[in-house]
Amino acid sequence: MDVKKLSLEDRAAMCNGVGYWYTQAVEGLDSIMMSDGPHGLRKENRDEEKGTVERVKATCFPSAAGLACSWNEELIGEVGKTLAKEAKAEQVSVILGPGVNMKRSPLCGRNFEYFSEDPYLAGKLATAYVNGVQGEGVGTSLKHFAVNSQETRRFTIDEVVSERALRETYLPAFEMVVKEAQPKTIMASYNKINGVHACENKWLLTDLLRKEWGFKGLVTSDWKAVTDIGKALEAGCDITMPATKGEFPRRIVQMVKEGTLDEKYVNESAQRVADLAEWGLSTVDKNATYDRDENHAVAADIARECMVLLKNDGMLPLNKGESVAIIGGFARNPRFQGGGSSHVETTKVDDIFENFEQIGGGQLVYAQGYPEDTDQPDDALIAEAVEAAKKCGKAIIFSGLPDSYESEGYDRTHMRMPESHNRLIEEVAKVCPDTAVVFSAGSPAEMPWISSVNALLHAYLGGQALGKAIAEIVYGDINPSGKLAETHPIKLKDNPTYGFYPGDLETSVHSEDIYIGYRWYEKKEIPVNFPFGFGLSYTKYEYESISVDKTEMTDEDTLTVTVKVKNVGKRDGKEVVELYTAAPENAVELRPVKELKGFKKVFIKAGESAEVTFTLSKRSFAFWDVHEHMWRVPTGKYKILVGSSSVDVPLAAEVNIEEKNPPCHPITLETTFGKLIRNSSYKDIVEDVVGAFGSKNAVRILTSEEAKADPVYTHYQNHTPRRSFYTGYSYEYIEDVVEKANKKLGF
Numbered sequence: 180m181d182v183k184k185l186s187l188e189d190r191a192a193m194c195n196g197v198g199y200w201y202t203q204a205v206e207g208l209d210s211i212m213m214s215d216g217p218h219g220l221r222k223e224n225r226d227e228e229k230g231t232v233e234r235v236k237a238t239c240f241p242s243a244a245g246l247a248c249s250w251n252e253e254l255i256g257e258v259g260k261t262l263a264k265e266a267k268a269e270q271v272s273v274i275l276g277p278g279v280n281m282k283r284s285p286l287c288g289r290n291f292e293y294f295s296e297d298p299y300l301a302g303k304l305a306t307a308y309v310n311g312v313q314g315e316g317v318g319t320s321l322k323h324f325a326v327n328s329q330e331t332r333r334f335t336i337d338e339v340v341s342e343r344a345l346r347e348t349y350l351p352a353f354e355m356v357v358k359e360a361q362p363k364t365i366m367a368s369y370n371k372i373n374g375v376h377a378c379e380n381k382w383l384l385t386d387l388l389r390k391e392w393g394f395k396g397l398v399t400s401d402w403k404a405v406t407d408i409g410k411a412l413e414a415g416c417d418i419t420m421p422a423t424k425g426e427f428p429r430r431i432v433q434m435v436k437e438g439t440l441d442e443k444y445v446n447e448s449a450q451r452v453a454d455l456a457e458w459g460l461s462t463v464d465k466n467a468t469y470d471r472d473e474n475h476a477v478a479a480d481i482a483r484e485c486m487v488l489l490k491n492d493g494m495l496p497l498n499k500g501e502s503v504a505i506i507g508g509f510a511r512n513p514r515f516q517g518g519g520s521s522h523v524e525t526t527k528v529d530d531i532f533e534n535f536e537q538i539g540g541g542q543l544v545y546a547q548g549y550p551e552d553t554d555q556p557d558d559a560l561i562a563e564a565v566e567a568a569k570k571c572g573k574a575i576i577f578s579g580l581p582d583s584y585e586s587e588g589y590d591r592t593h594m595r596m597p598e599s600h601n602r603l604i605e606e607v608a609k610v611c612p613d614t615a616v617v618f619s620a621g622s623p624a625e626m627p628w629i630s631s632v633n634a635l636l637h638a639y640l641g642g643q644a645l646g647k648a649i650a651e652i653v654y655g656d657i658n659p660s661g662k663l664a665e666t667h668p669i670k671l672k673d674n675p676t677y678g679f680y681p682g683d684l685e686t687s688v689h690s691e692d693i694y695i696g697y698r699w700y701e702k703k704e705i706p707v708n709f710p711f712g713f714g715l716s717y718t719k720y721e722y723e724s725i726s727v728d729k730t731e732m733t734d735e736d737t738l739t740v741t742v743k744v745k746n747v748g749k750r751d752g753k754e755v756v757e758l759y760t761a762a763p764e765n766a767v768e769l770r771p772v773k774e775l776k777g778f779k780k781v782f783i784k785a786g787e788s789a790e791v792t793f794t795l796s797k798r799s800f801a802f803w804d805v806h807e808h809m810w811r812v813p814t815g816k817y818k819i820l821v822g823s824s825s826v827d828v829p830l831a832a833e834v835n836i837e838e839k840n841p842p843c844h845p846i847t848l849e850t851t852f853g854k855l856i857r858n859s860s861y862k863d864i865v866e867d868v869v870g871a872f873g874s875k876n877a878v879r880i881l882t883s884e885e886a887k888a889d890p891v892y893t894h895y896q897n898h899t900p901r902r903s904f905y906t907g908y909s910y911e912y913i914e915d916v917v918e919k920a921n922k923k924l925g926f
């Protein structure tokens with residue numbers, strides 16, 4: 180449909196939603212529905228007049244924090260497909276997800292809805308999700324664009340963040356999904372970024388998103404995020420959600436008539452709404468249905484790969500038939516999803532205890548362990564649990580963070596578990612020689628009892644079928660294969676945002692810059708409870724060999740890395756092979772110790788090996804140069820490190836990369852020798868310039884051995900600008916050298 184044929188009033192109306200979830204219908208074009216549902220459809224049937232809301236039942240999958248632990252793109256594609264089938268059956272055209280915000284602090288109330296602290300991992304997994312959903316003819320909404328890493332004052336907070344942290348940390352996941360999957364829509368977040376609301380941010384929504392990344396879809400506001408509809412349209416926010424009782428459309432018409440808003444913005448945005456609606460309507464299938472039991476089974480398949488075995492002294496797997504104390508209210512009333520707009524009205528929820536009975540059999544004794552309505556320890560409940568554990572000799576304690584701890588709309592203020600859970604674990608572990616903890620939460624918590632338990636399984640928020648998945652892992656039917664997509668620090672104080680998060684009343688300053696997650700803990704050598712990428716299995720893998728297809732390349736080439744991994748244990752299993760790159764040791768730029776740039780999950784039979792290949796390119800090695808405003812790979816020797824977690828990378832290879840087109844500017848009196856020597860675009864003038872000052876200042880290009888032998892002189896020479904030679908030479912002479920060099924460079 181060509182919206183220019185519509186009246187201005189209709190076009191203006193299309194730039195605002197109808198009710199909570201619909202686009203505006205116009206003559207010849209019906210409306211479509213959007214619904215929440217990153218990990219389960221949350222379709223609401225609202226009767227605005229009566230003020231009633233009916234929530235449609237749907238399957239709840241593990242939330243993104245858990246899904247990410249699968250490190251399995253194919254599996255997440257399956258989640259997407261299954262979600263899309265449910266959406267189609269409910270005539271929903273766009274699922275409002277996935278969320279790819281970075282986990283800046285473990286306290287963010289919505290961390291359970293986000294994938295990772297690492298943009299590469301989040302980007303890859305979200306790409307798989309979007310392709311899965313959209314392949315079935317349902318759209319997605321990549322959210323919350325951008326830097327929405329806290330819930331405190333989320334509507335107004337100004338995220339003060341450097342250009343480099345934006346480019347390297349907060350934007351790449353969005354960029355990857357846009358470039359590799361073209362989500363039908365993107366949701367602009369509530370917060371400001373460096374002073375400008377995301378929904379009114381032209382740099383973000385037009386210059387970067389559309390012009391630089393090539394986004395073709397529609398930008399929607401987060402719900403109630405827009406203050407100034409004119410500015411939002413000018414910035415490129417096409418539709419403001421939800422409806423505003425006609426106010427925004429009225430203002431749009433008025434602004435166009437008064438000449439304060441260019442009609443072209445209204446046309447462009449209305450056209451995008453029309454295009455999306457046309458696409459949505461073209462894929463509608465009125466007869467679509469799905470089977471709830473089948474999808475519950477899919478949810479169990481997914482959950483199995485999302486659980487992370489974090490500690491195991493050999494206690495797990497349990498033998499079937501043995502007597503075990505099953506302790507903790509979560510065993511009967513599980514914690515499996517988070518609160519807020521992603522909360523799913525489930526079709527059913529596993530009772531974990533029942534699954535243990537079915538899968539493990541044996542003598543199971545249940546004890547509640549902690550009260551449901553308070554965080555305070557209950558001595559009687561603890562005593563009962565201790566008795567059960569003593570009697571059975573083995574105990575599995577279901578604990579974690581209760582519902583009220585994690586939700587959209589607010590952040591945690593501390594990283595502790597309820598005292599009732601901590602005390603219970605400590606008391607049971609004292610008397611029971613074999614105590615395992617199954618931990619359910621959407622983010623990390625301090626675990627003061629960690630050294631006194633024998634095993635720990637992190638179930639994250641495992642979705643409605645978590646019970647089966649947990650029981651299968653605990654009893655060994657399934658070999659665990661999840662790995663952490665975020666670091667679990669020992670205590671909150673170790674986190675880089677401690678003392679800065681969630682900012683003051685107006686701003687949240689990203690003082691830690693690019694050093695979030697493992698980039699921080701590695702740089703500062705801070706010990707953690709469990710590192711990024713870590714997860715145990717019931718088998719063992721040996722990283723055998725690594726090879727690269729070249730050792731010299733330019734930053735325009737690609738590099739193929741091949742590694743061999745052997746399953747040296749007795750059980751078949753799935754291993755996540757992780758690849759990190761590290762910048763040259765003498766890099767001038769500040770770089771993290773290493774960064775994830777590839778991963779693959781492979782199934783390896785016991786005793787067999789698997790070959791895994793990775794293709795690396797410029798972005799695998801690049802940093803964002805804030806002076807040049809571009810991605811750069813400065814010439815040097817880069818490392819490729821491969822292994823089973825961020826702290827276990829036994830395989831290493833090196834590659835010399837030459838920067839093909841380093842930025843080249845006219846040299847000035849400020850230009851240092853170091854800059855000339857490091858940047859190959861100055862190679863034709865280095866000799867001239869150095870030679871010109873050589874006789875009186877003994878300046879010359881040092882060999883790397885000489886540089887190593889005399890670091891003080893090297894430092895002096897590298898950082899000395901031209902102007903400082905006036906003691907030996909006249910200013911005219913120096914300026915003449917500079918001018919001649921620039922001429923040779925073509926300036």
Ligand code: BGC
Pocket residue numbers: 215275322401402520
């Ligand atoms: C949330 C979004 C959600 C929207 C609609 C907002 O409050 O931030 O993630 O999609 O509501 O429910």
